[in-house]
Amino acid sequence: MLADTEHGLTGKEIGDLLVRLAMADPLPGATKRDRLTEAFVARQNKDGSAKRIITFIVHAMEPVRYRDRPELFTLRQDRLNERLAFVGLHVNDKGQVARGAQAQTLDEATRIATSIRDELQRRRTHPEVLRYCSTEVLKRSRFHACLEATKSIFDRLRTLTGAPGDGAALVDAALALGKSGTQMLAINTLQTQTEKDEQSGLANLIKGLGGLYRNPTAHDPRLSRSVTDEELLEVLTMVSMVHRRLNEARRDGDVN
Known part of the structure; x- marks a missing residue:
């Protein structure tokens, strides 16, 4: 991982660390992966142990560097x-x-x-969720990950409908089944009571997520709001499910 092309150390960082730890650099012109491998092998052969490799990892992972x-x-x-x-x-x-x-x-x-990120990938979390809160997840900022994830649903509704507004009013305009049938999106044909219940259920779920996580998280001080890893996973999984149902949504005029 330390020699990864995208997220690994730069060539200069590798060179600086090798010099700092008095480790030979047998292949300075090679790819980062080959360069680091040869440096590790050379040092392990010299010492007869992997202690200096561990030392390299510790120096590379000093929190102050990040x-x-x-x-x-x-x-x-x-x-x-x-x-x-x-x-x-x-x-x-x-x-x-x-x-x-x-x-x-x-x-x-x-x-x-x-990690949380790995588990989200294993669950095939909807890309919209990761697009909004992957940085917060990697920073282990569970407080803000919940906020950004739930915000993604409201942004998606605005994108799909072109409607302004936010919160419950936006959800009602986009999904709620009014007496005049004025909702903008339908997640099914709305021909049966079961399908209408599904539509109403999704609208209520989105409102509930906003009430539980988006609104309190946006207004409460960080220290008074505690979110565990388990709860974060559950919230992001639920938000992912909402996005998948929105994948099926059509403008009301296209339902029939």
């Missing part, structure tokens, strides 16, 4: 832990390499190292 991009720390931490799990190690939140559960299989390694 003060402007805390989400990058989490991303690298997750990927490293999925590999270190096979030798019973993990990178903790202080950037230190510590003892942990040892994995014997790929499934065990994934389970040991699984």
